[in-house]
Amino acid sequence: MTIERRFSPYQRREINHLATDGVLAKDRPTDPRWTERRLAPLALETLERLEDITARVRKHGGINVEPMQLAALLLEKTTRQLSEAEAEKLVRPQRRASR
Numbered sequence: 001m002t003i004e005r006r007f008s009p010y011q012r013r014e015i016n017h018l019a020t021d022g023v024l025a026k027d028r029p030t031d032p033r034w035t036e037r038r039l040a041p042l043a044l045e046t047l048e049r050l051e052d053i054t055a056r057v058r059k060h061g062g063i064n065v066e067p068m069q070l071a072a073l074l075l076e077k078t079t080r081q082l083s084e085a086e087a088e089k090l091v092r093p094q095r096r097a098s099r
Contacts, residue, residue: 031073040071 050067057063057070 031076034072040068040075042071 047067050070054065054067054070057065
């Protein structure tokens with residue numbers, strides 16, 4: 001995926017929502033409600049994907065956001081939407097198919 005790729009209408013709406021809620025701003029792209037700092041392990045591919053997305057947001061959306069800020073926003077949004085059953089499926093070890 002190239003940085004020049006345009007955003008879909010859904011992606012533009014999401015970016016604009018974050019910008020107008022004050023979560024992302026041109027001068028200080030942080031959420032003032034964020035009071036905790038933690039390290040979050042992630043795969044290299046995930047970090048590269050976050051870097052690609054934030055580069056496009058900066059270029060086409062005019063919003064200054066760093067990859068881990070986007071990760072935090074995605075984590076907060078997903079946490080609000082995730083049911084306990086879905087969370088359990090994510091953390092439950094996958095069983096191997098019997099042969």
